[in-house]
Amino acid sequence: MRVLLAATALVALVHPAAAQVSGLQMSGPRPFGLLLGDVFTLTTQFDVAKPFKLDPAALPKPGPVTYSLDLRSLKVDERSGPDGATRYEMAAEYQTFYAALEAIEQTVPPFTLAVVGASGERVEAKSASWTYLTSPLRPIVATAGGGATAFALQPDAAPIAKSLRPAEIQTGVALGATLLALLLLAWSRAWPPFHRRPSRPFAQAARAVAKVARSGEDGWRAAALALHRAFDISAGKRLLGDDLGAFLSARPAFRSYEASIKAFFDASRAAFFGGGRVALPAEDLKRLARNLAAAERAA
């Protein structure tokens, strides 16, 4: 747990007109028990009277502050404060590299806060400094083992062999999802093993038509019969050319192919009961069957 200590700071007034910067407060973590390499954040809050504004160019840049102290980052948050002033909240993240031989006091130096007025006048103030106790990691006199342990280093950091399991699981899941999507597509298009789906008669017919339509007149007849069977299954009864109107009004998805369907029924009547002349080219028959299968999926 981090105990936040709010410390009312001593504001070092650089300029007599520093009343533009007021209410400076700083809080930090517990000021003791810090070790070499520790990171801590100091939060500074202050109000700037209007029309003055904080000059971001004057703020310290991340990098070394003293020999044993680094500024890692500085975040400035701006919002409206009391009495029309602007309240600034700065979070400065430091890292200490002080290798203590005994518990010793260290100080984070203050930095300059410059505010600029509307006509360019400049007022400077100082943030608060922060003092903490830093402790050693190791005793001064090496314990048992004598001189050998005095320079003993911790071992090298070896590369970590990352497990492939997450990537393997992801690939497996993707494979499963692809197979499921393939099954769904097969079901939707009445591909095997769903080719006998009762609600997809035209898909079956389209396959049969594609297979036989071009193999001469007998083929054409077989294809036309297959398409007729699909119409029959779809209508639930034997569908004749005269019933087409009722059939189409019950199935709006097929209505855009009304002309082609009528042409097919006429051609089929002519072929089976007329002079035996094929009036509808095999290509048109195939296209009609394909279109009807597509319309059936969208129904």
Added chain:
Amino acid sequence: MSLGRIRAVLPPLLLLATTLWLAQSAWTLQGKRSERAVAQALASNHDVRPPDDASGELVFARAHFLLVRDSLDEAQSLAGQIVERGEPEVAARFHYDVGNARARRAVGAIEASQIDKAIPEVRLAKEAYRAALRADPTLWDARYNLDVVMRLVRDFPEIETAEEETKAQPKKLWTDLPGRPRGLP
């Protein structure tokens, strides 16, 4: 778009999306497999060069291979790739290993009573450990070893005369000699 049309269009789109996903994850898995093969070869003492587009982890594995063999210069030429491509934790481990290699050299020089050689190595080791801690403050081994080399050759910043000049440069430091090299009474 009517509901029926969506129902007709959805399955092919779904199949396309899952196929792309499958291809992408299979590609990633394949890349990881080949990286692991290189890393395992390095771990079993084979001098293998990782491909140019290797990940930060793999470049670090190569750098580690070089560092434990004291090829410091070659390892340090990989620093840019590791910092650029790897996580901060990987970069920290690289800097830490560089620090260890430098510290080993320094200790060797001290044992051979070559103090002049040891001092710059210690300074570079300190820089490396600091870089490691900047990248990953949770790397406790780097803290420990930084403490060790700090005591090996201790820095004393010059007394800071002016508050403004707090940015201490290495030039302004003077170092004292190591107190008691190992092996002496």
